[in-house]
Amino acid sequence: MLAARAGGRLAQRRGRLAAVGKVVIGILLGPALPGALATALFGLVFCCAASQPMLLLSLVGLLLMLQIGLGFDLAYPNE
DSSP, X not given: OHHHHHHHHHHHHTTSOHHHHHHXXXXXXXXXXXXXXXXXXXXXXXXXXXXXXXXXXXXXXXXXXXXXXXXXXXXXXGO
């Protein structure tokens, strides 16, 4: 949470939305960067495949994000 908050503040200082900085920090702290830099540590932390309930929850979350995206009005900020 602290890293996301710091990323948001850094993005705002650079003239970007705070959400952009938080997403970038989330990607960097997720499995992508540690998997590229320290593969042995990555194997220890992310050793198991996702369980069925977790896969179902991730699918529900993806569908909810899609629904939110479909309802987003792109013309609103320009009015």
